[in-house]
Amino acid sequence: MKWLRHPALYWLVSIGLGAVFVYASIDKIAHPQDFVRIVYRYRLAGPTAGLGVVPANVLGVVLPWIELVTGVLLVTGLWRREAAALAGGMLVTFLAAVGYVLWQGIDVAHCGCFTVGGEGRSAGWTLIASDLALLAAALYVVRVWPQDAAPVSASDPLPAGR
């Protein structure tokens, strides 16, 4: 399993995961009210008579920015492990939310994963599968320490593909 510690793979998974989170945040940030409507449909943070609308509204406004900041940190490498841990936490939360609506029989036709308008993916089993794959990537970035790249002398030839 030495290949799992290859720096290039580690770098690729980190940037790929970060790019997914950045992409996922953009449409939600551009259309916060539309995303909040999707948050309502999950019925996890309200609105209810007891909670009112504020918790769901705040969640819908702040969550895309957590995704964006997490994604940017993963791409740039700053606080990469902390960002990956946060990404993993978000993915566990998303999995719990999708599991809850499936268990409750709530029809969330548009999951609000990447866009907030048009035809979106429904909150179902395929979404759980893709979230599990992303969670595996996040755990990889948190847990695996890449091997240090061997020092390269200026006279060494460049590897193929560079």
Place this chain on the structure above:
Amino acid sequence: MFAILAGAAVLGLGWNGLSGRGFALTQNAYLQEGDVEVGAPEARTRLDQGALFLDARPIAFYEMSHIPGALPLPEDDFDRAFARIEPRLRSSFDIVVYCSGFGCEASHLVARKLKDRGIPAIVLAEGWPAWTDAGYPIKEGPRP
């Protein structure tokens, strides 16, 4: 990690407040420009004055119980239900639409569809639970 969360929260709330794309966090996100909502007491007054109430919930909910005199106009079967009661709608000048309350968008959607067809309608804020919590009358069964 707390710093990331706190920074993202500041950015999110700041963006919502300052970007011009945000909305009031104390407001129901289903509310759009042009929507008119009234609270349960105002709706009760309108009912007493002869307003027509429309139940935008799925028909099974209407058949269990509804506001007295209300007609079913379920959002998930709008076109068929609308055709059935269109003459009554066009002869009513005060129409109030309600649905299941918090988290329910059907009343707003129905009110907008009516508006598109030239029939003004207002929405009962927080819908059915607001009405029943106020202790106002309800009617059980499928008849208005």
